Amino acid sequence: MIDKSEKLIEIGAVAKPQGIKGELKIRLFCDGFDSVAGITAAHIDGIKRKVLSIRRISEEEAILKLDGISDRNAAEELRRKEVYAARSEIFVPEGRFFITDIIGCKLFLSDGNEIGEIYDIVNGNVDYYYVKTAEGNAVFPMIDDLCAVTDIENGKVTVDAKKFTETVMYEN
Numbered sequence: 001m002i003d004k005s006e007k008l009i010e011i012g013a014v015a016k017p018q019g020i021k022g023e024l025k026i027r028l029f030c031d032g033f034d035s036v037a038g039i040t041a042a043h044i045d046g047i048k049r050k051v052l053s054i055r056r057i058s059e060e061e062a063i064l065k066l067d068g069i070s071d072r073n074a075a076e077e078l079r080r081k082e083v084y085a086a087r088s089e090i091f092v093p094e095g096r097f098f099i100t101d102i103i104g105c106k107l108f109l110s111d112g113n114e115i116g117e118i119y120d121i122v123n124g125n126v127d128y129y130y131v132k133t134a135e136g137n138a139v140f141p142m143i144d145d146l147c148a149v150t151d152i153e154n155g156k157v158t159v160d161a162k163k164f165t166e167t168v169m170y171e172n
Helices: 072-076 161-167
Strands: 008-018 023-028 041-044 047-056 061-066 082-086 106-109 114-122 128-133 136-141 149-151 156-159
Touching: 008 041, 008 061, 008 072, 041 061, 136 161, 156 161
Parallel strands: 106 156
Antiparallel strands: 008 023, 008 082, 023 061, 041 047, 041 082, 047 061, 106 114, 114 128, 128 136, 149 156
Protein backbone atom coordinates (compact mmCIF):
# COMPACT_ATOMS: atom_id res chain seq x y z
CA MET A 1 0.00 0.00 0.00
CA ILE A 2 0.94 3.67 -0.31
CA ASP A 3 2.83 5.42 2.47
CA LYS A 4 0.61 8.45 3.24
CA SER A 5 3.67 10.59 4.06
CA GLU A 6 5.15 9.97 0.61
CA LYS A 7 4.37 12.84 -1.78
CA LEU A 8 3.24 11.38 -5.10
CA ILE A 9 3.14 13.06 -8.49
CA GLU A 10 1.12 11.76 -11.43
CA ILE A 11 3.64 10.91 -14.14
CA GLY A 12 1.35 9.36 -16.73
CA ALA A 13 -1.33 6.83 -17.55
CA VAL A 14 -1.35 3.27 -18.80
CA ALA A 15 -2.17 3.39 -22.50
CA LYS A 16 -2.25 -0.38 -23.04
CA PRO A 17 -0.46 -3.63 -22.33
CA GLN A 18 2.75 -4.14 -24.31
CA GLY A 19 3.39 -7.71 -25.37
CA ILE A 20 2.50 -10.80 -23.35
CA LYS A 21 4.84 -10.53 -20.35
CA GLY A 22 2.96 -7.87 -18.38
CA GLU A 23 4.73 -4.78 -19.66
CA LEU A 24 2.77 -1.52 -19.78
CA LYS A 25 2.90 1.21 -22.40
CA ILE A 26 2.73 4.48 -20.46
CA ARG A 27 1.72 7.88 -21.83
CA LEU A 28 3.89 10.34 -19.87
CA PHE A 29 2.50 13.61 -18.49
CA CYS A 30 5.81 14.92 -17.15
CA ASP A 31 8.74 16.76 -18.75
CA GLY A 32 9.72 13.73 -20.77
CA PHE A 33 11.31 10.36 -20.24
CA ASP A 34 14.47 11.63 -18.54
CA SER A 35 12.42 12.99 -15.62
CA VAL A 36 11.17 9.48 -14.73
CA ALA A 37 14.02 7.28 -15.97
CA GLY A 38 15.28 6.72 -12.41
CA ILE A 39 12.06 5.82 -10.58
CA THR A 40 12.24 2.67 -8.47
CA ALA A 41 8.53 2.32 -7.69
CA ALA A 42 5.25 3.15 -9.38
CA HIS A 43 1.85 3.54 -7.77
CA ILE A 44 -1.22 2.40 -9.70
CA ASP A 45 -4.69 2.03 -8.21
CA GLY A 46 -3.35 2.65 -4.70
CA ILE A 47 -0.75 -0.12 -4.92
CA LYS A 48 2.97 0.54 -4.84
CA ARG A 49 4.98 -1.77 -7.07
CA LYS A 50 8.71 -2.09 -7.65
CA VAL A 51 9.86 -0.95 -11.10
CA LEU A 52 11.71 -3.83 -12.71
CA SER A 53 12.50 -1.85 -15.86
CA ILE A 54 11.56 1.32 -17.66
CA ARG A 55 12.59 2.18 -21.19
CA ARG A 56 11.97 5.03 -23.57
CA ILE A 57 9.76 4.78 -26.62
CA SER A 58 9.73 8.57 -27.10
CA GLU A 59 9.74 11.65 -24.89
CA GLU A 60 6.01 11.11 -24.33
CA GLU A 61 5.90 7.31 -23.98
CA ALA A 62 7.68 4.58 -22.05
CA ILE A 63 7.47 0.85 -21.45
CA LEU A 64 7.18 -0.01 -17.77
CA LYS A 65 7.65 -3.45 -16.22
CA LEU A 66 6.37 -3.76 -12.64
CA ASP A 67 6.80 -6.45 -10.02
CA GLY A 68 3.65 -8.58 -9.76
CA ILE A 69 2.36 -7.85 -13.27
CA SER A 70 3.53 -10.93 -15.13
CA ASP A 71 1.15 -11.40 -18.05
CA ARG A 72 -1.00 -9.53 -20.53
CA ASN A 73 -4.22 -10.18 -18.58
CA ALA A 74 -2.84 -8.51 -15.45
CA ALA A 75 -1.52 -5.62 -17.56
CA GLU A 76 -4.89 -5.25 -19.30
CA GLU A 77 -6.58 -4.59 -15.94
CA LEU A 78 -4.41 -1.46 -15.56
CA ARG A 79 -5.40 0.10 -18.90
CA ARG A 80 -6.26 3.84 -18.52
CA LYS A 81 -5.11 3.89 -14.87
CA GLU A 82 -3.03 6.82 -13.61
CA VAL A 83 0.60 6.14 -12.74
CA TYR A 84 2.24 7.96 -9.83
CA ALA A 85 5.80 8.12 -8.57
CA ALA A 86 7.45 9.55 -5.49
CA ARG A 87 8.20 13.23 -5.97
CA SER A 88 11.70 12.66 -4.63
CA GLU A 89 12.47 10.25 -7.50
CA ILE A 90 11.38 12.56 -10.32
CA PHE A 91 14.17 14.57 -11.94
CA VAL A 92 13.27 18.24 -12.37
CA PRO A 93 15.74 20.31 -14.41
CA GLU A 94 16.85 23.66 -13.05
CA GLY A 95 14.34 26.36 -13.89
CA ARG A 96 11.43 23.87 -14.10
CA PHE A 97 8.85 23.31 -11.38
CA PHE A 98 6.03 20.99 -10.40
CA ILE A 99 2.63 22.44 -11.25
CA THR A 100 1.53 21.65 -7.69
CA ASP A 101 4.23 24.04 -6.42
CA ILE A 102 3.09 26.90 -8.66
CA ILE A 103 -0.63 26.60 -7.92
CA GLY A 104 -1.35 28.86 -4.97
CA CYS A 105 1.49 31.27 -5.76
CA LYS A 106 0.74 34.97 -6.04
CA LEU A 107 1.21 36.53 -9.47
CA PHE A 108 3.05 39.85 -9.58
CA LEU A 109 3.92 42.19 -12.41
CA SER A 110 7.44 43.51 -12.85
CA ASP A 111 6.19 46.95 -11.72
CA GLY A 112 5.36 45.46 -8.30
CA ASN A 113 1.56 45.19 -8.67
CA GLU A 114 -0.01 42.01 -7.34
CA ILE A 115 -2.47 40.54 -9.83
CA GLY A 116 -3.90 37.61 -7.89
CA GLU A 117 -3.43 33.93 -7.11
CA ILE A 118 -2.62 31.19 -9.62
CA TYR A 119 -5.27 28.49 -9.27
CA ASP A 120 -4.71 26.27 -12.31
CA ILE A 121 -2.26 25.51 -15.11
CA VAL A 122 -3.25 23.73 -18.31
CA ASN A 123 -0.44 22.09 -20.26
CA GLY A 124 -0.16 22.19 -24.02
CA ASN A 125 2.29 23.54 -26.55
CA VAL A 126 2.19 26.56 -24.25
CA ASP A 127 1.15 26.36 -20.60
CA TYR A 128 -1.89 28.48 -19.72
CA TYR A 129 -2.00 29.96 -16.24
CA TYR A 130 -5.34 30.74 -14.58
CA VAL A 131 -5.41 33.49 -11.97
CA LYS A 132 -8.08 34.70 -9.52
CA THR A 133 -7.95 38.52 -9.63
CA ALA A 134 -9.99 41.39 -8.18
CA GLU A 135 -11.50 41.86 -11.68
CA GLY A 136 -12.46 38.18 -12.00
CA ASN A 137 -10.61 35.20 -13.40
CA ALA A 138 -7.82 35.73 -15.90
CA VAL A 139 -5.87 33.42 -18.16
CA PHE A 140 -2.59 33.96 -19.96
CA PRO A 141 -0.10 31.85 -21.92
CA MET A 142 3.25 31.46 -20.19
CA ILE A 143 5.39 32.57 -23.14
CA ASP A 144 9.11 33.37 -23.04
CA ASP A 145 8.42 37.09 -23.63
CA LEU A 146 6.85 37.28 -20.15
CA CYS A 147 10.32 36.76 -18.63
CA ALA A 148 8.80 34.89 -15.70
CA VAL A 149 10.68 34.60 -12.45
CA THR A 150 9.33 31.83 -10.23
CA ASP A 151 10.12 31.92 -6.52
CA ILE A 152 8.52 28.84 -4.99
CA GLU A 153 9.96 29.45 -1.52
CA ASN A 154 8.16 32.80 -1.29
CA GLY A 155 5.09 31.70 -3.27
CA LYS A 156 5.63 34.25 -6.02
CA VAL A 157 5.63 34.35 -9.81
CA THR A 158 6.63 37.65 -11.42
CA VAL A 159 6.05 38.47 -15.10
CA ASP A 160 6.81 41.42 -17.37
CA ALA A 161 4.03 44.00 -16.89
CA LYS A 162 3.82 45.16 -20.52
CA LYS A 163 3.77 41.67 -22.05
CA PHE A 164 1.28 40.45 -19.46
CA THR A 165 -1.12 43.26 -20.39
CA GLU A 166 -0.79 42.30 -24.07
CA THR A 167 -1.48 38.59 -23.50
CA VAL A 168 -3.94 38.32 -20.58
CA MET A 169 -7.60 37.49 -21.19
CA TYR A 170 -10.22 38.14 -18.50
CA GLU A 171 -13.28 35.92 -18.09
CA ASN A 172 -16.68 37.40 -17.18
